[in-house]
Amino acid sequence: MNVLLIGSGGREHALAWKIAASPVLTKLYCAPGNPGIADEAECVALDPADHAAIVAFCKEKAVDFVVVGPEAPLVAGIADDLRIAGISVFGPSRAAAQLEGSKGFTKDLCARFNIPTGAYGRFADAAAARAYVEKQGAPIVVKADGLAAGKGVVVAMTVQEALDAVDACFDGAFGGAGAEVVVEEFLDGEEASFFCLCDGRTAVPFGTAQDHKRVGDGDTGANTGGMGAYSPAPVMTQAIIDRTMRELIEPTMRGMAEIGAPFSGVLFAGLMITGDGPKLIEYNTRFGDPETQVLMLRLKDDVLLLLKAAADGALDQMSVRWNDDPALTVVMAAKGYPASPQKGSVIRGVDVAQSDTVRIFHAGTAEKDGALVANGGRVLNVTASGKTVQQAQDAAYAAIARIDWPEGFYRRDIGWRAIAREKGEL
Incomplete structure (x- = not known):
């Protein structure tokens, strides 16, 4: 199988390392890749935002399967363009990628399908968002609605901090991602990352991890894309995993199908494990970074076969095995x-x-x-x-x-x- 992996980060290096070990792999390309990925794949100077060039490359090189790493190409519809061209791809459609591309979309979906999450408000102007913050008080969470590379979230411990965050969004600190703002309830508990492979109908659990978002020791300082992670997450007991599947993942899969955007790819649930059980903080529609790195180290099975089964709608025939060592x-x-x-x-x-x-x-x-x-x-x-x-x-x-x-x-x-x-x- 000829495979193209899209992306250039640590997540993609971990995926490339694991895909390269698959006995069904013929040739692995990565666009654009990095020096580490070059040890596992042939790196090609393609811009993931140039969908036409990606499609043309796949046709030229007889690429059988594309794995999309980062979120921006998915939100921009690269999976749709590849499928239209007859190329198999692991990743959600543009419509389904809204689960990550718009935090307001996801919160509205949760409200419609009774998926446990924090109370929230959606705002397109600063005055209304500020009024909501002042009414709710602190602690409270302010999020840019769109993609902000993991940096558009402020967990505000004071009202003034929340008001400043609202102003920063509407003043353009996160570009177009902050044109709309979601202000939501602060959830108290322990955070965890939970992954599922999905094929539009079936969702198969694909590991747990715990990320460290704050830049400094002791979980201090600014939020980042992630400063480290480990797997498995002890807080994700089998009972919590079962509840997460039943109360969050399965209704999300049903809901997305009902609105005409069935979800295929990896569904990454950022969870808060509260006294009332798991609640959704946010969904991502791609593998986590740096969680993928620890998951790939623990995965026993051929990741390429698993990803292809998700793309082919055949996950009901697959299972996932893990090494016990963390x-x-x-x-x-x-x-x-x-x-x-x-x-x-x-x-x-x-x-x-x-x-x-x-x-x-x-x-x-x-x-x-x-x-x-x-x-x-x-x-x-x-x-x-x-x-x-x-x-x-x-x-x-x-x-x-x-x-x-x-x-x-x-x-x-x-x-x-x-x-x-x-x-x-x-």
């Missing part, structure tokens, strides 16, 4: 992230830091004059497995100590909650 990933980011990351600094020692239990996935990297350099905010994902989360954490940080990159930084407490559980402290 996995953990630490994000190494460029100084200045998430506001203004510094690009161009040289990174050394990545190859020697890898081992049988440690994989380093490239996120924002590039090659310049024969050297590996930082080319984004989140730059490397140092990913390790172990018999316990503590062992996986120890292995990841030992690998980081072998990487020579003074201009990088990372959190030093990834996995703290799971480790506390292992020690009986939670």
Whole structure:
């Protein structure tokens, strides 16, 4: 099978690494890829936003199957364009990708189909949003409605912080993504990431993880795209998984089919596990980053066959098996992230830091004059497995100590909650 993977980040490197191990793979391309992905695939200089060029490339190279990594091409309808051209693709239609492309769309869907989530209001002007904030009080959550690269969310602990967030959205801090704002109830509990592979009718659980969104140790500082993750998430017990499937995923699948936008691809539920059970924070319509990195390290099965079954409507014939050992990933980011990351600094020692239990996935990297350099905010994902989360954490940080990159930084407490559980402290 000839496969094209679209994307250039750590998520795509992890997918490329796992797809490359499939015995049914003939040739793997990645557009545009990165220096790490180049070890697993032939990287091609295609812009994921240029759908016509992607389709033409697939026809020229006899590509049988396309896997779309990032959300922006999905929201822009790349899966529709590929399907119209007769090319099999893993990813939702433009209509179904609204689950990520519009937070207001998802909240309205939850309200219509009784899917547990926080109370909310949708606003197209600042005055109405500000009035809602002042009426509800704090803590409260302010979200840009559209895609904002994981940065359009403010968990406001004071009313003034929420009002400032509303103003920032409408003043253009997130471009068109902030033209509409969702203000929602603050949910108290423990966050978790839950994934399902979907084929329009069937949804199959595809692992759990816990992300670390805040930039600083102790869950402090600005929200980011994710500073690290581990899998599985202990809070996602089988009972909670069963409730999530029954109360959130299955009604979402039915609801999307009912409105004429059946969901195919991966449905990523960001959950808050509250005293009342799981509630939806938000849906994403692609694999998480950095959660994919730990999921791929734990997955026993051929990921390519699973993704193709989702695209072909054949998930009712598939099951998913996992290694019991937990996995953990630490994000190494460029100084200045998430506001203004510094690009161009040289990174050394990545190859020697890898081992049988440690994989380093490239996120924002590039090659310049024969050297590996930082080319984004989140730059490397140092990913390790172990018999316990503590062992996986120890292995990841030992690998980081072998990487020579003074201009990088990372959190030093990834996995703290799971480790506390292992020690009986939670």
